[in-house]
Amino acid sequence: MREVNNVLLETKLAQLPAGLASRQLRDRVNHADDRMLFRINPYAFAEEAGVPADRAIELLLRASALGLVRVEWSLVCRGCGECAASHFKLSELASTFHCAACATDRMTNLHKQVEVGFTVHPEIRALRYAHPESLELEDFFFGYKFSSNILVRGEGVRLVDYLRTHTQILTRLAPGGRATADVVLEEGWVVGSPRAKLTVIGARVSDTREVELVFDGRAFEPRPTIAPGPVRISVRNDSANPLPVLLYFTPIVTYFDYVPLLSGQRLLNTDDFRRYLGTEVVRPGTGIPTRDNTLLFSDLSGSTAIYDRIGDAAAFELVSAHFESLARMVTRHSGVVVKTIGDALMASFSHPADAVRAALEMGDALVGLTEPLSLKIGIHRGDCLVVNIRDSVDYFGQMVNVAARVQSCARAGDVCLTAAVHDDPEVLELLKPFGDIPAERHLLRGIGDEQVVYRLRPA
Ligand SMILES: [Zn+2]
DSSP states (O other), rough: OBBHHHHHHEEEEEEEETSSSSHHHHHHHSSSGGGGEEEEHHHHHHHHHHHHHHHHHHHHHHHHHHHHHEEEEEEEOOOTTBBEEEESSSOOSSSEEEETTTTTEEOOOOOOTEEEEEEEOOOTBBBGGOGGGGSSSHHHHIIIITTEEEEEEETEHHHHHHHHHHEEEEEEEETEEEEEEEEEEEOOOEEEETTTEEEEOOOOOOOOOEEEEOOOOOOOOOOOESSEEEEEEEEESSSSOOEEEEEEEEOOOEEEEOSSOOHHHHHHHHHHHHHHHHOOOOTTTTOOEEEEEEEEEEEEEEEHHHHHHOHHHHHHHHHHHHHHHHHHHHHHHHHEEEEETTTTTEEEESSSSHHHHHHHHHHHTTTTTOOOOOEEEEEEEEEEEEEETTTEEEEEEEEEEEEHHHHHHOOOOOEEEEEEHHHHHHHHHGGGGGGGOOOEEOOOOOOOOEEEEEEOOOO
C-alpha cells in the first residue's frame, strides 16, 4: 500500500527551491516501491534524476531539515556487509558498535563504516521497513539487513545479488526449529551466514557428512573447518526467539568494493550539512573515529599591526571579510569551515587535493588588498576523532595537533604540507608547477616524531 500524505508532501516540497530535483523526489515518494525510499543513496538518486551529486545531496539535506526525509546513519560491518544498526541522529552514534552477524564488536569509522542514506519520513509515507520483523525473508536480508552499496570484488555484482544466488537456506526458525540442505562443497568455498561460519579446505571426501550448527542465542556453534565433498548441513535454533536464517555457500572469499556512497565523514565535510542540519552533533564526551580526514589551518599574518594602524572597528571588518572569502573557497573545494579562532581558521576536507586547491586559492585572494596581509597555511591528513566542542562538530587527536603545528612552520605566504598530504597522487599532480619541492624536517612542539614538511611559496 502506498499511502502518501500528499498535503504534507506538497507543503514541504513548496519550501524547496525550484530546480533542485524536487520533482524527481515527488515522483519517487508518490510512485516508487518502498525499497526506493529507504536509505536512498544520494549518488544513485542523482544519477536517476540526471542532476549533479552535489545538488542531490543539497536537496536531500534540505528535505531532511524540513522533515520530508530523515538522515539515516547506518553502521555497516566491513566483515560481513550487514547493517548492524542505524540511527536517525548523529548523537546516537557511539565509538564502537556490535555486529551480531559476526558476533564481534567493531570500531565505528565514519570514513569506512558509516553509510548515510535518506529515508522518507513516516509522516509522509509509512514504509514496510519500519517493521523489519514482518518483512518477507528475502526482503529482510537483501533489502533491509545487507547494505546495497557493496560490490563483490572481481565479480562486478552487488553483494546482495551475489548472496541471493548462492543461498541454500532462507527460513525463519521457531524456537527449537531446524532446517536442512544437501550441498556438495568445493575447496575454497566459504559457507557463511549471519552468525555462522564454515571454511572448506583439505582433501576431498566422497561420503556425505552431517554437520549441525546450533544457534545458542548469540551465534551458531561450532564454526568448523570441513573437507570438500557432499554434506548434509542443518541449522537449529536453540534460542527462545524466532530466528531469521540465511545460509549461503560462496565459491570465493568475498572482498568488498563500494558503489559511490555518502560516508559519514563526507557528510560532515559538506557545507550544506552544517547549513541545514547544524544542530546535528556528536554526543558530548564521545569521540567517533574517522580515517584519512584532511585538516587545514590558516593564520592571518600582519593583522596585529593593522589593528594599531586602522583601529579595531576597521580591522574587524577587514578580518571578517577575509574569513567570508576564505569560507567561500573552502566550500567551493568541497570542505567545511570547522571554526575560526581570532585570526585563525580551521577547515576540514575529505580529500587532500581539495584542501591544497583551497589553500592555493586563499593565497591568491590576498593579492591586491590595500593592507599588507598574508596567510600562513598548514595542511595535514590522518585519523582523528569527531567530537562535540561547544555544541558543534569538531576534531580531536594528535593528527589535529600536527596539523596546527605544521601551520606554525609556515612563514607569511607559505602553504606547508605534511608528507601524508604531499605524497597523495592527486596532490603531486597539483604541485607539478612548483617544480622540485625540498623536504624539510621539523621537530614540532609537543609532537614526538620529526615531521617531514613541504613548503609551497606561491608566486
Ligand atoms: Zn559483521
